[in-house]
Amino acid sequence: MEIKNVQIPFTLFRQLVSYHLLDDYSCSDEICKGLEEKMDHLVNRQLYTQSKTAATEEEREKARKEYLDKKGISENFRW
Template sequence: MKQLQISEALFVKMIKYFYSEEIGFDNEEIFDLEREIKKELQMKLDRITMRSYYTKYKTAETEQEREEARKKYLDEKGVPKSFRW
């Protein structure tokens, strides 16, 4: 299984969230932490997904697989179809 890295800031937010009762955070602070953690994790997941599409595009065995991966990558990046080759 591959390993991935998260930022130190995200790690600290996760620690604060899971130890929020011991730290003494109120519900609003916990909610804010949860929202920030979810946002940053979603961004990380998006980057992982984009990287996998790009890797598939570069390493696919057949031309059809490469083209499908290229289209997925460009769709996710938001490149308009009229701007593509």
């Protein structure tokens, strides 16, 4: 698997530095929230990419449905 770079907001980076290097645990809730949001964005992007580039039509359709479910798009508004 190819290792890729991930960008995070500067404020989250600063909070991570404070937490790990300065032992400032006051922002642990914000760090958890920021990392969860980033993971959600990464998963959504991966599903979207799979919905466009998967090898078979079945895989593309499965990824498309999962992506739309995660985004909260109701069945009535799907094509």
